[in-house]
Amino acid sequence: MEFMTGVNKKDTVEISEILAGDFEGKTVKVNGAVHTIRDMGEVAFVVLRKREGLLQCVFEEGKTKFDLKDLKEAATVEVEGAVKSEDRAPNGFEIRLDSIRVLSEPVAPMPLAISKWKLNTSLEANLNNRSIALRNIRERAKFKIQEGVVRGFRDFLYEQGFTEIHTPKIGAKGAEGGANMFRMDYFHRPAVLAQSPQFYKQMMVGVFDRVFETAPVFRAEKHNTKRHLNEYTSLDFEMGYIDGFEDIMAMETGFLQYMVDLLKKDYEKELKILGVTLPNVDKIPTVRFDEAKRKVAEKYGRKIRNPYDLEPEEEALIGQYFKEECDADFVFVTHYPSKKRPFYAMDDPADPTFTLSFDLLYHGLEITTGGQRIHDYNMLLEKIEKRGMTTEGMEQYMDTFKHGMPPHGGLGIGLERLTMKLIGEDNVRETTLFPRDMSRLEP
Amino acid sequence: MEFMTGVNKKDTVEISEILAGDFEGKTVKVNGAVHTIRDMGEVAFVVLRKREGLLQCVFEEGKTKFDLKDLKEAATVEVEGAVKSEDRAPNGFEIRLDSIRVLSEPVAPMPLAISKWKLNTSLEANLNNRSIALRNIRERAKFKIQEGVVRGFRDFLYEQGFTEIHTPKIGAKGAEGGANMFRMDYFHRPAVLAQSPQFYKQMMVGVFDRVFETAPVFRAEKHNTKRHLNEYTSLDFEMGYIDGFEDIMAMETGFLQYMVDLLKKDYEKELKILGVTLPNVDKIPTVRFDEAKRKVAEKYGRKIRNPYDLEPEEEALIGQYFKEECDADFVFVTHYPSKKRPFYAMDDPADPTFTLSFDLLYHGLEITTGGQRIHDYNMLLEKIEKRGMTTEGMEQYMDTFKHGMPPHGGLGIGLERLTMKLIGEDNVRETTLFPRDMSRLEP
Incomplete structure (x- = not known):
């Protein structure tokens, strides 16, 4: 009888293993995709794309047991050769090829020049050839950063x-x-x-006190803007036994600090590839909604057209204001008007036209909405009735509050928006693997 | 200007902090939900439910500044009192109450006796009152275990x-x-x-070589069984540069070993609450599909009715066979018939009526399907045509293979099924927070 006993040890090595070990002059086996071939006559540079980065291999006519004519860009290969220090090569070493074994071959020319440092193409062409475009080193680096954001969220909240x-x-x-x-x-x-x-997350506060979820959400909004998607990944948490909605903002600040540290520690390579300067998250200013409107109106000579809502341009100016006034990358805007928040938002006892809620703006773009929720059954029912709503279809949600719920609140963070702002992109599709918008349902 | 600078320090303490510190005789503040009140006359035991477990508080007539008549089960409270060692209390200590502050009160009697050790109710009643039922200590422990499974999957694969x-x-x-x-x-x-x-995960193998996702999947299957859900969480991975589909099984074995270790380390409390004995994952036997059918037919005197499919009863018997023959909790069944696998499955070159694929059975229930995929464009196209399918709507998927893809394979694990088997339940709804089946769309 045969058994599986754990991860198979491979005879191929990865870039980090070579960097960590003493491989100079030693023969190794590595695999990868042929990213570029630069034929210089007697010698050719065959650069492999591996998950950890690019690896330069040197083909030498007469020495490497292979006919270079048979090697195509985009093929996947397993090669063997000696490791040699080389300052001009990525990661400071190259491999002098003894042999090449082709694992798979392309059957058509590349639709995009993915081996260029910057993918020089329109967003439309990029998305229409998404699985190829993402092979570009800079394109894929965005999604490693995104991985870091999600990891940071989860690991911080577990803690x-x-x-x-x-x-x-x-x-x-x-x-x-x-x-x-x-x-x-x-x-x-x-x-x-x-x-x-x-x-669901509110119902689960009654079970675990503090819960989170990282999962897709779906919005049939008929927006076609640079910051809207119809499906996105939401980083949600909800916590009980809060003393006020400030606890939620404080927890988010803690997450951002943790995330920045994690990115510095584990994603340095990708930050460098994309030239990212991480934001300042030591302290994040807070400002009331009405005060923010007033400040921006005064400083930038802008009329307040709608006192109950923030227009995108106003959000951008609030971002600008706090960048200029206190070098802040983020700002919490608090006390949104009750009429613009859902029924479950806790109204401010001091003035119930406002809520104990907030948005977090990152360089002037809303990346989070959160706040304290109503935890008292009668207060919740009263607000639902005052809004002319019914509890139909929300019976179990309502029942949860009949049986005791602690004061609580939470938030939702748009993963793609946060990633976009972190790496300085201006279209949320750039930081979505396979975006869904009003006109895009494929790939 | 006000600033957020990080997580707010609370003046309340958690169970683990008390256990880790030197609190004997000291006054602490804690919060929680009133799980039970046992009134003994002059003294009453007020047990609080906190996220880390139960906490016994002692109400003393005349000493505790509160009228016990005003305290209801299911209220949430903040209490103050002195920590006192007490062997008979959960976690070995109790709190002698000085004061109680009510944070919220229930407005209706509990529909279920959640403070009983075992929730003595039908699955139907449990699901109809889900947000309340989950407050039961054993019910919620199942989902901590589930958290451990997902954490293990991610952390192992990151590594x-x-x-x-x-x-x-x-x-x-x-x-x-x-x-x-x-x-x-x-x-x-x-x-x-x-x-x-x-x-998508196959397309992403061309980008990152190795990828994973933990996310919901949706199946409109008209099954109403104990092991089917119409929405579930799938733990998926896909890896490139494999030497064979055995690499996939080896990686899954590595995950299971990692998961078992993580559960032992971080979820000991929940394993104990549920009385779980973790499975043996040191080595997992593998058996060919046709051989498994034959073995079971011989040992249990069962006729082979359909040589191309495994019936649920046959899967159960395969599980029983390997438990009896080599004390195995898991078994990999390999080489499924090609006609029962999707078009992208790699056929076995030695006999193309079978595939280089597998299912993992856990005590006789399929919890994983995986295998090697076709990575060659022409082979893929040929198989699609042979099946009378078209590539319409899969253009970008197909294009990916035109531009070079390494040999690869992967798998999908049903999170709820794996959790169910781990904790010894026999209905997958027991290990789903809010299950979706043919008749259940709420809560």
Whole structure:
């Protein structure tokens, strides 16, 4: 009988293993995709693309047992050769090739010049050839950074006593109702796709006190802007036993600090590839919604057209204001008007036209919405009735509050937006592997 | 100007802090939900439910500044009192109450006796009152274990050089086609919900060599069994530069070993609550599909009715066989018939009626399907044509193979099934927070 006993040891080595070991002059076997071939006559540079970066291999006519004519860019190969220090090569070493074994071959020329340092193409062409475009070193680096953001979120929250949850994306009624929901048929019953895990994470506060989820959310918004997607990854948390909504902002600040440290530690290579300067997260200013509007109106000579909402341009100016006034990359805007927040938002007892809620702006773009929620059953019911809503389809959500819920609050962070701002892109599609917008359903 | 500078320090303490510190006789503040009140006359035991477990508080008539009549089970409270060692209390200590402050109160009696050790109710009643039922200590422990499984999957794969990805759940056409897809309207275009991230993770192998995703998948299967859900969490990975599909099974074995170690280390409390004995994952036997059928037929006197498929009863018997023959909790069944596997499965060159694929059975239940995929464009096209399929709607998937793809393979693990088997449950709804099946769309 045969058995599996654990990860198979490979006879091929990775870049980090070569860097960590004493391989000078030694023969190694490595695999990778042929990123570029630069034929100089007697010698050719064959650069392999590996998950850890680029690896320069030197083909020598008469020495390397292979016919260079048979090697194509985009082929995948396994090669053997001696490791040699070389300052001009990526990572400071190259491999003098003894032999090449082709694992797979392309059957068509590349639609994009992915081996260029910057992918010199339109976003449209990039997205239309997405699985190829992402092979570009800079393109793929964006998504390693994104991995770091999600890892940071989870690892920080585990440390803070949060429990990870998985809540359903198909449901009978949405957390915040309204027209923004994708509708579908569920075994002959009408169903919707979750636009947020809001109801579920609140229900789970009664179980675990502190919970989080990193999962897709779906919004049927008819927006076609640089900052909207119809499907995105939401980093959500919800925590009980808070003393006020400031606890939520403080927890988010802690996350951002943890994330920045993690990126510095484990994603230095990608930060360098993209030339990213990480934001300052030591302290994040907070400003009331109405005060922010006033400050911006005064400083930039802008009229306040709608006292109950922030226009995108106003958000941008708030970002600019706090950058100029206190060199802040982030700013918490607090106390949003009650009429612009969902029914479950806790109104400010000092003035119930405002809520104990906030948005976090990053260089003038909203990347988080959060706040304290109503935890008292009667207060919740009263607010629902005052809004002319009914509790139909939310029976279990409502029941949860009948049986005791601690004061609590939480937030949702748009992963793609946060990544976009971190790396200085200006279209959220740049930081989404396979974006979904009003016109794009493929690939 | 006010600033957020990081996580707010609380004046309340958690159970683990008390256990780690020198608190005997000292006054502390703690919060929690009132799990039970046991009134003994002059003294009452008020047990708080906190995220880390139960905490016994002692109310003393005349000493505790509070009227016990005003305290209800399911209220949330903040209490103050002195820590006192007490062997009979959970965690070995109790709190002698000085004062109680009520944070929130229930408005209706509990629908379930959640403070009982075992929730003595039907699954139906449990699911109909899910957010309350999950407050039971044993119920919630299941989902801490589930957290450990997911954490183990991610942390292990990070270590193995995998990159985490987030792929879209709404698409134009499904990875494996067929009738199992939920259909929806996407801005007046027909769309489907992803039944697996298959196409995307394969496309991403060309980018990062090794990728994984932990995300929901959707199956419109008209099954109503104990082991089927219509939405579940899939733990998926895909890896390039494999020497054979054995590399995939070896990687999964490595994950299971890592997971078991993590559960022992960080989830000991929950394992104890549920009385879980972790499975043996040192070595996992492998057996060919046809051989497994034969072995079971011989040993248990069972006729082979369909040589191309495994019936659930046959899977159960294979599990029983390997438990009896070599005390194995898991068994890899390999070389599934080609006609029962999707088009992208790599056929076995030695006999193309079988594939280089496998299922992993855990005590006789399939928890994983995986295998090697076709990486050669022409071979893929040929197989699609031989099956009478077209490449329509899969253009970008197909294009990926035109431009060079390494030999690769991967797998998908059903998180809820794996959790169910780990803790010895027999209905997958028991290990799903809010299950979705043919009749259940709420809560």
